[in-house]
Amino acid sequence: MTGKKKVFIADDDEPALISLKKLLSLSGFEVEGTSKPKEALAAIKSFKPDIILLDLLMPGLGGLEICVMLNEDKATQGIPIIAVSALGGYTDIKKAYKLGVVGYFTKPYDYEKLVEEMNKILARKENTEP
Amino acid sequence: MFLLHRFEIVKESPYLMALVDAVALGIIINFGLYFLLSRPFNKIFRAMDKVGEEDFSVRLTLKQNDEIGQLAESFNNMISSLQKAEEEKIQRNQFIETVTQGIEEGLMLLDTNLKILWANKKVIESSGLKRDEVIGNYCYKVTHRRDDPCKAPQDICPISEVIKTGKPVTVLHTHFDKEGNKFYAEVSAYPVRDNKGAIVRFIHVSHNVTERIRMIEELKSAKAKIEEYSQTLEDKVEERTKELKATQAKLLQAGKMAAVGQLASGVAHELNNPLSTILNNAKLIKIIIAQGKDFNLGELKEDAEFIEESVSRCKKITQSLLDFSHVSTGQWQSVSVNEVIEKVLVLVEHDIKFKDIIIQKDLQGDLPRIKGDPQLLQEVFFNIIANASWAIEKKGDEKGGTITIKSQYHKDANSIVILISDTGIGIAKDNLDRLFEAFFTTKDVGEGTGLGLSIAYNIVKSHKGTIEVESQEHKGTTFKITLAVS
Numbered sequence: 383m384t385g386k387k388k389v390f391i392a393d394d395d396e397p398a399l400i401s402l403k404k405l406l407s408l409s410g411f412e413v414e415g416t417s418k419p420k421e422a423l424a425a426i427k428s429f430k431p432d433i434i435l436l437d438l439l440m441p442g443l444g445g446l447e448i449c450v451m452l453n454e455d456k457a458t459q460g461i462p463i464i465a466v467s468a469l470g471g472y473t474d475i476k477k478a479y480k481l482g483v484v485g486y487f488t489k490p491y492d493y494e495k496l497v498e499e500m501n502k503i504l505a506r507k508e509n510t511e512p
Numbered sequence: 513m514f515l516l517h518r519f520e521i522v523k524e525s526p527y528l529m530a531l532v533d534a535v536a537l538g539i540i541i542n543f544g545l546y547f548l549l550s551r552p553f554n555k556i557f558r559a560m561d562k563v564g565e566e567d568f569s570v571r572l573t574l575k576q577n578d579e580i581g582q583l584a585e586s587f588n589n590m591i592s593s594l595q596k597a598e599e600e601k602i603q604r605n606q607f608i609e610t611v612t613q614g615i616e617e618g619l620m621l622l623d624t625n626l627k628i629l630w631a632n633k634k635v636i637e638s639s640g641l642k643r644d645e646v647i648g649n650y651c652y653k654v655t656h657r658r659d660d661p662c663k664a665p666q667d668i669c670p671i672s673e674v675i676k677t678g679k680p681v682t683v684l685h686t687h688f689d690k691e692g693n694k695f696y697a698e699v700s701a702y703p704v705r706d707n708k709g710a711i712v713r714f715i716h717v718s719h720n721v722t723e724r725i726r727m728i729e730e731l732k733s734a735k736a737k738i739e740e741y742s743q744t745l746e747d748k749v750e751e752r753t754k755e756l757k758a759t760q761a762k763l764l765q766a767g768k769m770a771a772v773g774q775l776a777s778g779v780a781h782e783l784n785n786p787l788s789t790i791l792n793n794a795k796l797i798k799i800i801i802a803q804g805k806d807f808n809l810g811e812l813k814e815d816a817e818f819i820e821e822s823v824s825r826c827k828k829i830t831q832s833l834l835d836f837s838h839v840s841t842g843q844w845q846s847v848s849v850n851e852v853i854e855k856v857l858v859l860v861e862h863d864i865k866f867k868d869i870i871i872q873k874d875l876q877g878d879l880p881r882i883k884g885d886p887q888l889l890q891e892v893f894f895n896i897i898a899n900a901s902w903a904i905e906k907k908g909d910e911k912g913g914t915i916t917i918k919s920q921y922h923k924d925a926n927s928i929v930i931l932i933s934d935t936g937i938g939i940a941k942d943n944l945d946r947l948f949e950a951f952f953t954t955k956d957v958g959e960g961t962g963l964g965l966s967i968a969y970n971i972v973k974s975h976k977g978t979i980e981v982e983s984q985e986h987k988g989t990t991f992k993i994t995l996a997v998s
Contacts, residue, residue: 395785397818401792404815408799439781441865468784489788493795 387504390431391415392422392448394440409497419443427457433500438467438478449481462503552580556587568595620716626651626661626671640690651716657688670701671714678703687718695722765839767967771894772837775859782829782862786822793818832858840887847884849919849928850875856893867905868912875919879928883998888971895964896932896991903936903989926997933990939983947981
């Protein structure tokens with residue numbers, strides 16, 4: 383691994399966003415995030431993260447819609463997305479995986495497992511990239 | 513000749529002549545008396561004989577101006593009066609006869625030994641006996657076909673009662689007709705007194721009341737049947753009411769649970785987000801402490817505050833959910849309408865937020881409290897707001913929509929008016945009349961039960977309030993709920 387990995391978090395729940403940002407910073411990530419889903423796409427394009435943590439249930443623009451937009455945009459295509467959602471139903475998870483997320487965590491999640499999964503995904507990505 | 517002869521005899525004897533004169537005078541007087549007295553009197557005696565034979569047509573024709581003539585005239589006047597009186601008597605008797613024989617009642621005159629002295633046609637006909645078999649017979653033999661007088665308790669003898677009380681008596685008897693058929697007779701007995709006031713006769717009036725008794729019996733039977741049916745009906749209604757109430761309570765609870773189900777995703781999100789924050793902040797504190805160096809106390813404090821805040825959020829949502837799903841006790845209490853609305857908003861706001869719906873609240877601060885069931889009232893507002901949210905979503909406007917909730921106190925009517933408006937698809941005119949009908953819904957299967965607004969309507973009604981709706985298709989709907997301040 384070279385340098386700090388960049389993580390972008392989109393979560394409309396401000397306290398959840400702040401605490402996760404702090405934790406990931408302490409875990410050695412460079413973290414950016416927004417609680418305003420409509421600003422997410424532009425912020426991601428500008429930040430160019432290695433991985434995205436996306437809340438699925440957000441007012442105005444849901445995580446799944448952002449997922450579609452990220453997949454369609456050349457600048458963001460291929461950035462691994464982990465869905466972090468308060469919804470943990472089979473249908474919700476299935477829908478998210480169909481849209482290309484590579485991981486799914488139901489709130490409240492085990493932080494260590496999240497970081498472990500993020501690292502795995504990032505390592506896999508590094509190995510597959512030229 | 514006689515005078516000549518007299519002259520000759522007188523010539524011979526003056527004494528003899530005097531005797532002859534006397535005889536001659538006697539004869540003349542005798543003749544005179546016969547014409548003047550005996551003949552008219554004979555006529556009078558004959559006329560009197562005829563009157564004695566009840567021939568009142570006889571009249572004396574004596575053309576005399578003397579006392580006998582006057583006597584004859586008086587006699588004629590007297591006979592005329594008698595004739596008139598007799599005619600009147602006949603007419604009166606005919607009238608009495610017409611009445612007594614023509615009536616449907618059996619009339620008898622009885623002596624103190626219960627023997628029939630007189631009976632009308634009805635009694636004779638009904639008995640099937642001949643008149644002379646009735647007259648002189650005992651009343652109980654003729655009417656009851658029994659050998660002894662009537663006795664209580666089967667048939668009270670009205671005559672004995674009249675003797676006892678001295679007053680007219682009416683009783684119900686069982687009589688028998690000529691064919692031996694039993695029939696019911698209403699028997700009245702009246703005393704007939706002599707000059708000294710002693711009862712010497714009885715008037716016995718009997719009337720066939722079989723038809724009346726039969727009708728009374730039928731009425732009694734019908735009444736009993738109606739009472740029995742009415743009782744059965746009451747029991748059935750009571751039973752059905754109990755069943756309906758139980759079903760209604762179940763339905764109410766089922767409707768509520770369905771609403772809770774609708775809320776599930778929103779509630780899960782609402783709970784899982786703060787839980788996640790709690791967990792992350794706890795982790796954060798642990799990491800910071802574990803690192804043991806350069807930790808910022810202010811930051812730790814902020815993390816702890818996030819935990820507190822998140823716990824409060826969780827508590828608020830679980831409490832609202834508990835309040836909402838709680839089975840109503842039916843107990844009325846002092847209720848703040850605004851508090852009820854706020855509790856409902858805690859439950860729905862997350863769900864609504866995801867539909868890009870803005871909630872605009874305009875709740876009057878100094879609203880008086882009302883008497884009611886807060887659990888039930890929560891359901892009213894929940895159902896209307898949930899409907900408003902659905903209507904906005906259904907409209908499919910990208911910009912979402914607005915739900916406006918206003919509460920106002922109307923001093924003149926001493927009532928609280930709650931207006932809940934949405935900018936949704938609106939309600940078609942044809943559906944407005946059926947809006948509060950149970951199970952009426954325009955929603956697709958799985959979207960709604962058709963119970964929400966019906967339940968809301970019934971709850972408002974049970975609070976002696978009113979609920980009105982105004983709607984314009986594709987523009988929106990406003991529900992107006994009016995609740996009295998008691």
